[in-house]
Amino acid sequence: MARVWIFGQDINTDQIVPGRYAPIMLKNEDDLRLYPFVEHRPEFASTVRSGDIIVAGNNFGCGSSREYAPLALKMVGVGAIIAPLFARIFFRNALNLGIPCFTADLTGQLADGEQVDLNLEAGRITSADGRELALPPPPTFLREVWSAGGIVPFYRQHGRFPGEAA
Amino acid sequence: MAQTLSEQILSQAAGKPVRAGEVATVAVDLVMMHDSLSPSIIKIMEQELGAERVWDPERVAVVVDHVAPAATVQTAEKQNEVRRWVQRQGITHFYDVGRGISHPVLVEEGVAQPGMVIVGSDSHSTAYGCVGAFGSGMGSTDIALAAATGRTWFRVPETVLVRATGRFRPGVNAKDLALRAARELRADGATYAAVEWHGVEFLTVMERMTLATLSIEVGAKAGLVPPVGIPQVAPEWLRVEEGATYSRVVEVDLDTLQPQVSAPSFVDNVSDLGDLGRVAVDVVYLGTCTNGHYEDMAAAARILAGKQVAPGVRLMVVPASRDAMLRATQDGTLATLLAAGAAIGTPGCGACIGRHMGVLGPGETCLFTGNRNFRGRMGSPEANIYLASAEVAAATALAGYIADPQDVL
Numbered sequence A: 001m002a003r004v005w006i007f008g009q010d011i012n013t014d015q016i017v018p019g020r021y022a023p024i025m026l027k028n029e030d031d032l033r034l035y036p037f038v039e040h041r042p043e044f045a046s047t048v049r050s051g052d053i054i055v056a057g058n059n060f061g062c063g064s065s066r067e068y069a070p071l072a073l074k075m076v077g078v079g080a081i082i083a084p085l086f087a088r089i090f091f092r093n094a095l096n097l098g099i100p101c102f103t104a105d106l107t108g109q110l111a112d113g114e115q116v117d118l119n120l121e122a123g124r125i126t127s128a129d130g131r132e133l134a135l136p137p138p139p140t141f142l143r144e145v146w147s148a149g150g151i152v153p154f155y156r157q158h159g160r161f162p163g164e165a166a
Numbered sequence B: 001m002a003q004t005l006s007e008q009i010l011s012q013a014a015g016k017p018v019r020a021g022e023v024a025t026v027a028v029d030l031v032m033m034h035d036s037l038s039p040s041i042i043k044i045m046e047q048e049l050g051a052e053r054v055w056d057p058e059r060v061a062v063v064v065d066h067v068a069p070a071a072t073v074q075t076a077e078k079q080n081e082v083r084r085w086v087q088r089q090g091i092t093h094f095y096d097v098g099r100g101i102s103h104p105v106l107v108e109e110g111v112a113q114p115g116m117v118i119v120g121s122d123s124h125s126t127a128y129g130c131v132g133a134f135g136s137g138m139g140s141t142d143i144a145l146a147a148a149t150g151r152t153w154f155r156v157p158e159t160v161l162v163r164a165t166g167r168f169r170p171g172v173n174a175k176d177l178a179l180r181a182a183r184e185l186r187a188d189g190a191t192y193a194a195v196e197w198h199g200v201e202f203l204t205v206m207e208r209m210t211l212a213t214l215s216i217e218v219g220a221k222a223g224l225v226p227p228v229g230i231p232q233v234a235p236e237w238l239r240v241e242e243g244a245t246y247s248r249v250v251e252v253d254l255d256t257l258q259p260q261v262s263a264p265s266f267v268d269n270v271s272d273l274g275d276l277g278r279v280a281v282d283v284v285y286l287g288t289c290t291n292g293h294y295e296d297m298a299a300a301a302r303i304l305a306g307k308q309v310a311p312g313v314r315l316m317v318v319p320a321s322r323d324a325m326l327r328a329t330q331d332g333t334l335a336t337l338l339a340a341g342a343a344i345g346t347p348g349c350g351a352c353i354g355r356h357m358g359v360l361g362p363g364e365t366c367l368f369t370g371n372r373n374f375r376g377r378m379g380s381p382e383a384n385i386y387l388a389s390a391e392v393a394a395a396t397a398l399a400g401y402i403a404d405p406q407d408v409l
């Protein structure tokens, strides 16, 4: 089971990882895992479990290009992020790192702290009381990148960019 | 079929006509990376991609601007690693501490030119739209791939048109236009889209950069001003075409535009300065790629000439580039600012991302000429950041509270 973490709208990259906690500012780069939402939601990093799901409002990840924001979420094992709209750089970064992002509005349908089952293949969330929520299938070229494990493995495997003719 | 500026540029770069909505692989003309993310980009290139060399050492630009000069032993060490890598790669466009912020520097150096596709490891890479380039920000992995291959992919964006009419009144400028557009479009109003700014041919290149950098704050992939009325020469194929499709049009009447202020902690939380009430400030910070240009310092100096910053207010001025600082030194602008009580920093990003050179403490209020007022952006999450123009910044420094330039001129 995965815990649902509910976030509001316009969550920016300074809230996910403030610039002061960038890897270049840290003595040990692996410590980045201690800092997702360090100020916005201090209990997140210490209690999040691998596979947990972030369900957010509109425009998740707006702001800077810092890939260490989604990287910090990947380091703590975030299993998927679901929001009605993602800021584009964050979305690309998450895609590149192989973090599944689904464009859907589930705010109000799931509660913070709720335990659910996430079936990525089927694109489905099942709540503890048996409710099923469908996740819209991502476009083919995005799915290709996720299943390769990110853009670098994709490029190394295929020698081309997603959407480019083979 | 008529095309938007983005469609024209991406068609050239893709080697075939492309339209909004298509996913295209394109050749990039320039890849920019800065000190903050270069270490991770180099690591991804070397360790994950197995790429020993950049695709073209003359088309990769590296700028040390985010923590310049180094604030800690770690940042000093990381910057030295980047310098060694730059040398090994034979990268020609390397701009070290003090040269300034990547965006104005690449324009001043003539590296960024109209019609180019420029990707940068910085979200404000939309800045290059000030010369009519398609500039876009990306994360470390995308930049590593682009630096290794000279290519990237884009979904060709729809375009949101901001059409200005009339002329600014005294004390009102490009920042007010940009904030007015953000107020209308909101923080996600141009997500996955490009913004084109029309009706602003009378602005200088750096004034256009104010509009181009703020384009990301409405979510945009690129923010372009048509390249007419500037010294840079645009390729013949690049011009505004009658009948191009715009997904949305926002009209701004400059004749009636008032000074705009964005209140904490979202950029689109904008109102007319006159509706703000009295907001006392501790710090006025003039700088960044959005408004640390020569024009901004000169406008502030006109307001501050012969006067003194209000007691209890700190005025920080961090020029966007050495060129801007040099010009402001030569014509007396900096002397005027210093005489009024300003503290001057090394050209670069300064405290814009809260790492050094004037970070804010808890409970402080700052009037900032930058582009983001997110909680914690400039230091303490308990500081309050208001965004406005350099002229509002100067008026505020004099008054001690957020003030209309008209009232102090």
Ligand code: SF4
Residues within 6 Å of the ligand: B066, B101, B102, B122, B124, B288, B289, B290, B348, B349, B352, B353, B370, B371
């Ligand atoms: S001045 Fe601020 S917004 Fe501009 S590049 Fe530097 S950190 Fe980014």
